[in-house]
Amino acid sequence: MSDVLLRLTGVSVRHEVYGEDGSMSHGPPRPQEVSAELRAGEVVLLLGPSGCGKSTLTLTTNGLIPQVVTSRMDGTVTVAGVDTTATTVPGLAADVAMVFQDPDAQIVTATLFDEVCFGPENLLLPVGEVLGRAEEALRRVGLWERRDDDPEHLSGGGRQRLAIACALALRTPVLVLDEPTANLDPAGVEEVYRTLREIAAERDRAVLLVEHNLDAAIDFVDRVIVLDAAGRVVLDGPARTTLIEHVDELVALGVWLPVATLAALRLRAAGIAVEPLPLTPRELAAVLDEHPTLPPPRARSAAESTPEPSIRVRNLTVHHGRHAVLHDVSLTVRAGEFVAVAGANGAGKTTLAQAIAGVAGARRGAVTVTGPAGFVFQNPEHQFLTNRVEDELAYGMRVLRLSPAEIGARVDDLLDRLGLRELRTVHPFLLSGGQKRRLSVGTALVTRPKVLVLDEPTFGQDRERAAELLDLLDALHRDGTTVVVVSHDMHLVAEYATRLLVLAEGRVIADGPPAEVYADAAVLAAAGLRPPPIAQAVRALTHHPEWHGLTRLADLPACETAR
Amino acid sequence: MSDSILSLRSYNPVVKVLAPVPAMIVAGLSRDLWTPAVFAVIGLVMLLIAGRPRARTLAWLLAGPPLLVALLTVSFGVWTDPALVDDTTAVLELGPFTLWSGALVTGLATGLRVAAVMLLALIAGLTTDGTDLVRSMIAHLRMPYRIGYAGFAAMRFVPRFRRDLEIIRLAHRVRGVDGGRGPVATLRRYSGYAVPLLAGAMRHGDRVSLAMEARGFGAHPTRTERRHVPLRARDAVLALWLVAVCFVPHLTGVL
Amino acid sequence: MKTLTTRYLMACAAIGAATGVLLIPAFFVSFTISAAAPLAYAAMAGVWFLGPVVALAVLRRPGAAVLTMLLAGIINIASPAGPSAIVTNLMVGAALEVGFLVTRYRIWRPWLFYVMGVLFQAYYAISAYAYFNIDDMTVAAQAGFFVLLLGSTLAFIKIGLVIAGRLAAAGVARGIAPVSAAR
């Protein structure tokens, strides 16, 4: 067919892997033998477990692999009939445009307008054409009014929309997006998807989208391609029917499903018929409303916090320069609570978390913490000090001058708990994203803090790794550690936290159990937050008011207690 | 950019950078008092009239050079070998130490030289935008545009790395890194920051390079440039003037 | 030009920007210090070698030192040295690079870094002689100036090589630095 814009034939990629002595070999193929076609007007979602090679596959579509990233590629990729290895990567820029995960790493110039012009200028288009395309692209993503601003001054969502505008300005027949919303706050995710939905509706190009957050994407994709852990295509078909008919396979693969679907599966297991399987909160609500009666939601186990306070913050005001970032914040956290701190970008979450952990910012006496506090920074690499995983864990204890025997025992114990035993001699920088994060949590845990504060521990992680980490935190919390987490991920916050603090412009505007906070639409609007998908679904129920307060999968009736 | 002929900002950046170089060399290699003093005054007057400094910069411009000169004068009074200057007058005697007027003169000359070179450098330094300089280097020095864009990228990296450095410092403090005080401990601490800072920087650079290539960077030997940094008659005048002042020392011989 | 890949350029930009960030305070301090105590200035003059040493030792490709220092210089425009920082930085970068150029980028051993550093500082000391009037100083001060200049150069080159070693161990230059180079 002539309208195939992107054709992959038997594509396998082997990345370079390095031995301890610096020798180089090629790893196992990820992805493996992928054949697929994308036609004009199609929006295709690429799914698969973490590490199966989705990002790698996107890099082959414009020749970055194998031309720039020197991994070995077998098979062929053709774009609009041109083999990607037959021309240079910049030469393909008129055919394939890409949007990457990190909005900051895509900005080259000093104003929005220059940024959008960058691509067309590289293609040597005449000035008039460059200006015309830039204007059109910026208007499409709603950033025309801000064209003279510095991209630094946009929100994360704004910067990612800018990246989309830059891709649009190239007017390519193929658009490839690799987790474009992974690093954004809820309002930013919504902004980006509103834009993507409009672009998809125009049906004038082929779109390949990699996304973990199915809840946002499911309503406008036409087709899904699913890879298994070994990187082979296992499913390729229309989005809705493929997801619904193969749901068990997908669960077994470890692919993330929409939360509404997970909820439905849980309800099915509890004996409630949920047909057809819903993919969005609205569909879930519609199915549930057809039931004349529903069992009562599970009673929440009361939060097991002791009355004794663990963190006390009194009238904390923090200035950066002349600008007050936190205004007169007072709060008490009791030992054993799991507190989530949420709020829009720039609300002061990091500042509060750092003050609580005694990292920076608090005036003497404003914050009292009983017992030692550990702090985990957003980017784990910033914290690493040594060249080996085990030394990294031992470092904090060497500072405290513990005995070598004690150090050895604790390191061994932690390596097992973090699943890093095989990697004990590896350089921390060479770990995968999820492993780095676990190691950085380990370095904070090793001194057995009574209070653990984490800044965006799920930032840039896929859901699976995020859930793994939160399970670890949950276990600590149940053992009596006070946990404070700064996070944008409403679903995870709702599932795990016993208490939710919402910050807006340096003030605490809500403080209570997540379910109560999510019930307050005014607070959510003021802080730019969205209720988690479960809450959205149950709130749309017309027949079952007793379910309206639910926010977590764990609240749903079920026969087993798995989340 | 102000376009007034009386504003140094309206002149070509490359000219502003290169034209003062001969004067800087003459000032730097001079040994008398008169030459560097003249250059310092010329530089200062040019900056005051056409540099349009903001209040804080203005204060530094006015107070900085005299302070620098005073400091050097005094410190050379201390460092200079007495054997070379003990034929001059003793200004001050403190126990075994004598402050000779000859030493002070040497110090004054050195101070004036440093001040002159600095002020001549600031003609471009205070009135030039980094991006314009790079654009002008591409247009007028034939620097490959790919290197120019690496320059733009480097400029954009700076605020990010500053923030990173700040966070790394906090993170290391939280981990209990404390090498103690003193220059050696500080140096050791900083080299500890260098590895995560540079590793993060290089990874970021790598991602940026992928994004740039995906947007066609390097597709052709040239690219469309919408902005031009002009090279005008006034730039020639500026260059001629700055070269002409190099003959000032010879004038003194005539006078 | 073919070897000047975007990836390599951005690696230089990253090291250059980090070097620039590091050198801005160095330029400020050196201006104040060189006024008050030229000896203390000699003790920190080696800091200029940090960036080019790291760039060359990590990237192991022609031009790494010069490019890195050019880009660092562009950033140092915001220092008291103004654009002459570009010239200063370029000189340091080029001086280091020359040694590798004449050995045709076949030798990457530490001694070459040290030799080039010492040669450049010898040249620099001679030009600083006139600028700072060093020949008028007491013999002790002159000796101190040379010892400190040399010491700081060797020390900072050493630090640069250590940092480069750790960066290589962290795998950051993979895909940019030639694989065949024995590390």
Ligand SMILES: Nc1ncnc2c1ncn2[C@@H]1O[C@H](COP(=O)(O)OP(=O)(O)OP(=O)(O)O)[C@@H](O)[C@H]1O
């Ligand atoms: N530049 C690289 N060098 C070596 N190995 C790599 C490189 N990039 C990716 N890999 C490895 O290749 C495999 C596939 O990685 P890829 O990033 O494509 O997975 P993914 O499906 O996008 O995963 P995720 O969902 O976590 O983003 C992983 O095992 C990864 O560790």
Ligand SMILES: Nc1ncnc2c1ncn2[C@@H]1O[C@H](COP(=O)(O)OP(=O)(O)OP(=O)(O)O)[C@@H](O)[C@H]1O
């Ligand atoms: N070191 C600093 N210097 C100056 N301003 C700062 C500094 N740190 C933070 N700020 C400002 O303080 C405000 C709050 O910052 P903070 O990092 O606490 O926000 P946040 O809620 O964590 O945001 P994000 O979701 O983006 O991480 C922001 O406007 C930020 O620009």
Ligand SMILES: [Mg+2]
């Ligand atoms: Mg990926």
Ligand SMILES: [Mg+2]
């Ligand atoms: Mg934050």
